Amino acid sequence: MDTLSRRRFLALTGGAGVAAAANILSVEDIAQAAITRPLPANTPILVVVTLYGGNDGLNTLVPYSDPLYYSLRPDISYTPEKVLHLDSTLGLNPSMTAVKNLWDKEKVAIIRGVGYPNSDHSHFSSMAIWQSGERTQTTKTGWLGRWVDSQPEDPLLAINLGSVLPPLLVGKKRSGSVLPLGGLVTPSGSLARDCSRLSLPALGENPLAARAATSLRNLLNISESVSPILKSPAPVATDLPTVNGGNAGGDNNLSQQLDVVAKLVTAGAPTRVWAVSLGGFDTHANEANAQSELIGIVSSSVSRFLSQLVASGRSKDVTVLVYSEFGRRVAANASAGTDHGTSAPVFVIGDGVKGGFYGEQPSLNNLNQGDLAVTTDFRDIYATLLEGVLKVPAEPILGGWKGRINSLLRT
Amino acid sequence: MATLSADQERLALSRLYSRFGFGVKAGEFESALANGFVNTKNSFLVKPTQDGIASDLIPITLDDLGPRPTPGTFANTEYSLKLSKQNKDLVIWWLDQMATTDYPLNEKMTWFWHGHWATSIEKINFALPMYKQNITLRNNALGNFATFCQSMFQDGALQFWLDGQDNTATAPNENLSREFMELFTLGVGRYSEDDVKALARIFTGVQVQRTNGSVVFNARRHDSSPVNFLGATKIYTAQDAITSITSRDDSSRFIYERLWYRFFSSTETMPVDINRSAFTSRDIFAAISDLCSTPYMYAPDFAMVKSPIEWFIGLCRVFGLTPSATKNFSAIGSDLQKLAQVPFTPPNVGGWPAGEMWLTSASAQFRLSLSQNILKNVSLDFINAIPPVSRVNYLRDLLGVYQWSRRTSDALTVARTEPARMLLLAINSPEYIVGA
Numbered sequence: 018m019d020t021l022s023r024r025r026f027l028a029l030t031g032g033a034g035v036a037a038a039a040n041i042l043s044v045e046d047i048a049q050a051a052i053t054r055p056l057p058a059n060t061p062i063l064v065v066v067t068l069y070g071g072n073d074g075l076n077t078l079v080p081y082s083d084p085l086y087y088s089l090r091p092d093i094s095y096t097p098e099k100v101l102h103l104d105s106t107l108g109l110n111p112s113m114t115a116v117k118n119l120w121d122k123e124k125v126a127i128i129r130g131v132g133y134p135n136s137d138h139s140h141f142s143s144m145a146i147w148q149s150g151e152r153t154q155t156t157k158t159g160w161l162g163r164w165v166d167s168q169p170e171d172p173l174l175a176i177n178l179g180s181v182l183p184p185l186l187v188g189k190k191r192s193g194s195v196l197p198l199g200g201l202v203t204p205s206g207s208l209a210r211d212c213s214r215l216s217l218p219a220l221g222e223n224p225l226a227a228r229a230a231t232s233l234r235n236l237l238n239i240s241e242s243v244s245p246i247l248k249s250p251a252p253v254a255t256d257l258p259t260v261n262g263g264n265a266g267g268d269n270n271l272s273q274q275l276d277v278v279a280k281l282v283t284a285g286a287p288t289r290v291w292a293v294s295l296g297g298f299d300t301h302a303n304e305a306n307a308q309s310e311l312i313g314i315v316s317s318s319v320s321r322f323l324s325q326l327v328a329s330g331r332s333k334d335v336t337v338l339v340y341s342e343f344g345r346r347v348a349a350n351a352s353a354g355t356d357h358g359t360s361a362p363v364f365v366i367g368d369g370v371k372g373g374f375y376g377e378q379p380s381l382n383n384l385n386q387g388d389l390a391v392t393t394d395f396r397d398i399y400a401t402l403l404e405g406v407l408k409v410p411a412e413p414i415l416g417g418w419k420g421r422i423n424s425l426l427r428t
Numbered sequence: 429m430a431t432l433s434a435d436q437e438r439l440a441l442s443r444l445y446s447r448f449g450f451g452v453k454a455g456e457f458e459s460a461l462a463n464g465f466v467n468t469k470n471s472f473l474v475k476p477t478q479d480g481i482a483s484d485l486i487p488i489t490l491d492d493l494g495p496r497p498t499p500g501t502f503a504n505t506e507y508s509l510k511l512s513k514q515n516k517d518l519v520i521w522w523l524d525q526m527a528t529t530d531y532p533l534n535e536k537m538t539w540f541w542h543g544h545w546a547t548s549i550e551k552i553n554f555a556l557p558m559y560k561q562n563i564t565l566r567n568n569a570l571g572n573f574a575t576f577c578q579s580m581f582q583d584g585a586l587q588f589w590l591d592g593q594d595n596t597a598t599a600p601n602e603n604l605s606r607e608f609m610e611l612f613t614l615g616v617g618r619y620s621e622d623d624v625k626a627l628a629r630i631f632t633g634v635q636v637q638r639t640n641g642s643v644v645f646n647a648r649r650h651d652s653s654p655v656n657f658l659g660a661t662k663i664y665t666a667q668d669a670i671t672s673i674t675s676r677d678d679s680s681r682f683i684y685e686r687l688w689y690r691f692f693s694s695t696e697t698m699p700v701d702i703n704r705s706a707f708t709s710r711d712i713f714a715a716i717s718d719l720c721s722t723p724y725m726y727a728p729d730f731a732m733v734k735s736p737i738e739w740f741i742g743l744c745r746v747f748g749l750t751p752s753a754t755k756n757f758s759a760i761g762s763d764l765q766k767l768a769q770v771p772f773t774p775p776n777v778g779g780w781p782a783g784e785m786w787l788t789s790a791s792a793q794f795r796l797s798l799s800q801n802i803l804k805n806v807s808l809d810f811i812n813a814i815p816p817v818s819r820v821n822y823l824r825d826l827l828g829v830y831q832w833s834r835r836t837s838d839a840l841t842v843a844r845t846e847p848a849r850m851l852l853l854a855i856n857s858p859e860y861i862v863g864a
Binding site for chain 2: 069137138139140141142172179181182187192194195196204207208211212214215217218219220221222223224225226227228229230231232233235236296299301302349350351352354356357386
C-alpha cells in the first residue's frame, strides 16, 4: 500500500456487482426535488468515514497504563503524560484533541476490539468484508448499497465524495451516486439535449452499457440540483476556535470532502447517507508521525464538520461512523512501523450518540499470533446504525445478523 | 476455430483491438473485417519487425538526480524543478508510446502488468526507477512469468514501494511478502499467514538506492535461517522461494484469473473449466495467443468497461494524435487526473479498479470535458467527406464498435449534419465506453 497517497483505496474485486439500469427520471423531476422536497427536518443522516490502509487502533486508543504496550512498541508508543486520558487505562492519540472535546461532551462512542471472525490480513479482502457487511461476500454488494436498494429510487439518497464509487454504496438494483470535489458541471443547451437522448435505456443492452447510460442520466439529474449549492461558501463553524485548533485546517482532502457535505446538508439535500474517506494509514514504516497526523486530521475534520452544521439545526440529526479495514500488529516491526493486524476501535460520533466505551478492550496478554482478539463484530454496529439512524430493519440487509450494540444511540 | 458468423467476426475483432490493444487506427477495423478474424488475429499477435519492441520505443533521457542538495539553496530549487519535469516527461513518454506503437499487444500487456505490479511514483518520487520498472514490464510483458517474477524482485521501485529496504533479519516487514503472494503471484487465501511471515524473512536484506532504483543485497541484514515455507522447511534464497511460488498450479490459476478479469470480464467469474495448458511452462505469450483463439472472444455476456486511459488512448490512435503534440496537453492531463487514471500513479498496490467503478456521473462529466479537449485537435474533414446518411455506420466502423443500439443510432442521426457534435456523442456513447 502506498503510505503517502490520500487517494481512495478501492477493493480489488469487492463491489463489482452490476446493478440493473435505474428507472428514468426526468431532469425536471430531480431539479425540482432538490428545491421542493428538501430532507424533512429531524431526518437522521449517516456520514461514513472510511480510513483506507488499516489505521493503528493501539495508537488511536492507547492503553497507556499497560506496561506491555510499551515493551512491545518501544519506538512508536506514547508516554502516559502525552496521551489524552479518557479513563484510568485508555487515552486518545495526542493529536485527537478535537475528538477529546466531543468525548467530554459525551458525544463520542468508542466501540473497542471491533473486527470479524478469522481476520483476513489482506487490505483488499478485509476492506471488501467491511464494505460489504458480509464475512464471506456472496452478493458483491455493499451494506449501504443494499440499503439504497431497499429505498425508493432517488439518485440523491446516498452520495460518495470523490469521483469513483466505493463498493460500500454498490447495490444489486441501484447504487449510490458520486460527487467529485469540484462539483459537477451541467451539460447545458444542445449538449444536454444530446446527452439526455444518449442516456435513454436501450433494449437488450448489456448491464454495463446500461450503467453507462444511467451515469450520464444521473449527471444531468444530480448536477442540476446540486451545482448551485456547491458554489456557495461552506457554513461557518460557530463554536470552534479559529486558531490553534481543528478549525484552522481545511487544506486536506478529508476536510474538503466534509465541507461539501456540510454545504449540501445545510442546503437540505434529500441525502441520508454520505461517504467520505482518507487514505494513507498503511504505516509499515516510520509510523509515529504519519499516523498521528492522519488521525489528527480525522479528529479535527469531523469535529469541524459537526460544528458547521449547528447553525442549520441539522447537527443533532447527524451520526458519524469512523472505521478502517483492520488495526495493526501489536508489536512494532524493525522499520518503526507495524504490519497488518486485526481488531481496532470504531468511533460513532454525534448528538444522538450516547458517549462512552462499548465492547471489551482486547488484552495485550492474550494475543493470537501477535494479533489482538476481536471482541465486537462489526455487523453489530452496522445493524445498530441501520435500525437507529436509517430506521430500517437490519436483518434483511445484513443476512439475518442478530447482534447489536445496546444503548449506543439516544432514542 | 469454428467458422464465425458475420456478427461473431465483428465482436471478436472489436474485442481483439480494444482489449488486447488500445483500439483501432482509422481504417483498421474495415480492413480487419475484410481480412477476417483469424488472419487479423494472427498478424496482430506477432511483432511487426524482428526487433519490434526496441525500434518502436521512443527514446527518453532521465539522469540520476542523486541526493537532494541542502534545503533553501538555489541548487535545491533547481533539483526540485528537474525532478518535477522528469516525472511529467515520464508520463507523457508512456502516453505517446501507447498512442503510437506498432505493436499494441506488447504495449497493452505492459499496461496490464503495470496495474498488476502496481507501483506509484507518489511514494517512489523519482522517475528513473519507475522508468526502469517500465522497461522490465515491457521486456517481460509477453515473456516467461517465472523469470518475470525473479526480475520484479530485483526491481528497486517495487522493493521501495513495499518497504523491502526496511525488511531486515532483526524484525521483518511483511509488506512485500504479503502482496507478492496475494496480488502478484498466488491470490488471496492460497497461502497461510505463516507463509507470509516466512517469506518476509526469506526476502530480508535488500537495499534500494531510491534515486536510481538500483538494488543491492546486504547479507548482514538477511535472515538465512531455515524456515517452513509452503510446506517445506529449509534454507531458502529469495530466488528459491519465488521458484516455489511460480511453479505452483495456483500461480497459473491466479494469472488466468487476472487476465480474465482485465481482458474478458470484471463482472462474470472465469469459467472453472478454462483451459490453462498453454501456460504450463509459464509462457505469457502462449497464454494470450490461446485466449485470443477461444470462443470467449465472441461469446455474449463479456462486456468490458474501457478504463479512462484505454478510452483516451483509443481516441488518440483513431484520430492519429500524439499526446505530447496536442495543443492543449495540460488541459488533457488535468482531465485524466480528474478521471483518476494517470500512468505511474495507481491508487494502491491493487492497481486501478475495473468495471462500473468507471461509470459514475463524475466520470461521465470528465469524459465529456476530455472529449471536447481532444476534439480541438481533430480536423473534421474526414467526416465531411462522408455523405450524412452514411455517417452513423461510418462512425461505428471507424471506432471499432460492435453495434450501435437503436438509442445511440437515433441520437447520432439527430446530430449527423454537425460532425463535431456527432463525434462527441459517438465517443461518449455507452457502446464506445463499454465494449460489447
